[in-house]
Amino acid sequence: MSNAEPSTVASDLDWFKSSYSGAEGGQCVEVAAGTATVHIRDSKAVAGPLLTVSRETWAGFIGSASSET
Structure with a gap:
């Protein structure tokens, strides 16, 4: 696990936000x-x-979170 410099990574990726977040931010x-x-x-x-x-x-995180619901 690491913290990356946002400017070097973020611009080259397609970001997805949960549909649960709604338009209210x-x-x-x-x-x-x-x-x-x-x-x-x-x-x-x-x-x-x-x-x-x-x-x-x-x-592993997603699998664990999914099994908790």
């Missing part, structure tokens, strides 16, 4: 998948820091 994150990593950022601070994890780590 609530508390939400955006996610973009790279070749070997997944990048996560605050949707209200898109120029802010990124959290970068491996695709395997992200898949």
Whole structure:
């Protein structure tokens, strides 16, 4: 896991925000998948820091979160 410099990564990615966030701009994150990593950022601070994890780590997180609902 690492914090990437936003300007070096963010402009080259397609970011996706949860459909649950609505048009009001609530508390939400955006996610973009790279070749070997997944990048996560605050949707209200898109120029802010990124959290970068491996695709395997992200898949484990999603699987764990999905099983909790």
